[in-house]
Amino acid sequence: MARLSKDEIKRISDDLHLEGITFEPLRSELIDHLICDVETRLDEGLGFEEAWKVVKSQIPTNHFNHIQKETMELLNKKINPTQVFSAISLALLVFATLFKMLHLQGAGYLLLFFLVSASATLVVGTTRSIYVYKEFKGRIVMLLATAFIVSFIAALCFGVLKLPGYLPLLYFSVTSICIFFPSLSLYFYLSKQKLKDHLLIKLTKEHQGIIEKTALILIGFGLVFNYSSLLAGQESFIGVIFFVFSIILVGMYAYSLTWVHFVKMKRPGNTTSLFLLISSSVAFIMFILPLVGQHMHFVVRQYFAYLPGVIFCLVTFMHYSKFSSPDRKPALAILSLALSLYPLLRLALKLGWFGEALPPTLVTDPFFMIFFLVFLTVLLIGYRKEKLFKTLVILMIASHMIPHM
Amino acid sequence: MKSKEYIKGTIKTIVLKLLSEKDKMYGYEISQRVKELSSGELELTYGALYPILYKLESDGLLVTESEIVDGRVRKYYSLTPSGTETAREKVAELGRFVELLKTILAPAPSSNFSVWHV
Structure with a gap:
């Protein structure tokens, strides 16, 4: 039987690596399978190049990644504790909302x-991913990211319960997030394609659907919470916490989308990518800092609250107008640019740029609230297949729901 | 032959059956054996075969051992005692199912009254 040379085996192995197979036991097994297949064809009289081409042509695009995913899922199908915890969380959310609507104590x-x-x-979920994807890089990074986010949620809970230690915990989590995530962004920016199989990149790519659904569910519950109070004649804004959470969730997800772009770059230094790195990191820090900025100057705080939205719109505009979208989409570019007017308008109203001509109450006006919400919902449904644009619209909906911010 | 849609639910049994006939087999060997036995009509793709092999191993029905062959690692699969038992049950079950299918797919008895006209 024909035997492949070391170079030919390396070629097959490299091609498989490019396909994203990182689970080592499966990788070495597939290499053996492919080599056997090529060797059989060599025996039939084909040359290596031709044989490898024939074998490759029989493999559908992204097939290996699919095998890897399916293998991992089958191996871990027995118990999925993440789904159990997600179900408990959703049940608690539903009960909290029902209690609130029925004006029962304990909501x-x-x-x-x-x-x-x-x-x-x-x-x-993180621990399970770390366990399931043992062969992936970045498991410690993943743990750290989770620890900082959980400490942030814990700080918010401490705040609600007025527990001692709220402020130190909040300062710790926000400072950690502000340092850790932009550093991570820089790390991916400088990676020169070496971090394509990083766990965070894999999870970012795979979890868009669940993140969007979670954000929309939170917005939905937030609406029910707020409007059930309003209907009962109370001014309760407990629903705001849902909107804030969905903004944080989608904002962080949008930031992580830049990492997916960075890990594909052959080398850093491209002006557009550098702009993306700086603008997204600045927007991220501005977006997080007001959470600890009780003593921040009012004007500065307003800029920090609204400019990240403007930056995100501009980045989306650039994506669809020229730079990173495979095909230009002028309609989406124009819409993204137009949407940047909304956070700018909110900022202008807060700072009174238009004086008496446009009062700050414009954004709380029910007609405007409903009209703009319908407009955003139409955009969300109409462009549901556009990943980045959809993320931007969800973020806009969540921030639109907090007119008093 | 459009075998893909029919083979999906039977891969596990096919793999167990083949392994019950041999001490140990590796992935490519299993796929070639299926091709050979079906005269090239059935083909186990990578996507169908490997997830099942890993699942059977994690369920304790298969054990693996690795050998270095021509400078590369080759993973051999063989049945555990419970795998042998499951193979026997699954093959019998599938056999019964095939018999039922044959009954269903057999031409229906003539329902017209032509026999009376002879």
Whole structure:
């Protein structure tokens, strides 16, 4: 039987690596399978190049990644604790909302338990990913990221319960997040394609659907919470916590989308990518800092609150107008640019740039609220297949729901 | 032959059956054996075969051993005692199912009254 040379074996191995197979036992087994297949064809009289071409042509695009995913899922199908915790979280959220709507006591506590359960879901999900994807890089990074996010959620719970240690915990989590995530962004920016199989990149790519659904569910529950209070004649804004969470969730996800772009770059230094690195990191820090900025100057705080939204719109505009979208999409570019007017308008109203001509109450006007919400919902449905644009619209909906911010 | 849609639910049994006939087999060997036995009509793709092999191993029905062959690692699969038992059950079950299918797919008895006209 024909035997392949070391170079030919290396060629097959490299091609398989490019396909994203990182689970070592499966990788070495597939290499053996492919080599056997090529050797059989060599025996039939084909040359290596031709034989390898024939074998490769029989493998559908992304097939190996699919095998890897399916193998991992089958291996871990027995118990999926993440799904159990997600179900508990959702149940707590539903009960908290029902209690609130029926004006029963304990809605606040249920909401708090929901936060605890959501944090547990995050921890369990991360631990499970680290266990399942043993062969992936970045498992410690993943743990650290989770630890900082959970400490942030814990700080919010401490705040709600007025527990001692709230401020130190909040300062610790926000400072850690502000240092860790931009550093991570720089790390991916400088990676020169070496971090394509990083666990965070893999999870970012695979979890868009679940992140969007979670954000939309949170917005939905937030609406029910707020409007059930309003209908009962109370001014309760407990629903704001849902909107804030969905903004944080989608904002962080949008930031991690830049990493997916960075790990594909052959080398850093491209002006557009550098702009993306700096603008996204600045927006991220500005977006997080007001959480600890009780003593921040009012004007500075407003800029920090609204400019990240403007930056995100501009980055989306650039993506669809020229730079990173495979095909230009002028309609989406124009819409993204137009949407940047919304956070700018909010900023202008807060700072009174238009004086009496446009009062700050414009954004709380029910007609404007409903009209703009319908407009955003139409955009969300119409462009549901556009990953980046959809993320931007969800972020806009969540921030639109907090007119008093 | 459009075998893909029919083979999906039977891969596990096919793999167990083949392994019950031999001490140990590796992935490529299993796929070639299926091709050979079906005269090239059936083909186990990578995507169908490997997830099942890993699942059977994690369920304790298969054990593996690795050998270095021509400078590369080759992973051999063989049945555990419970795998042998499961193979026997699954093959019998599938056999019964095939018999039922044959009954269903056999031409229906003539329902017209032509026999009376002879």
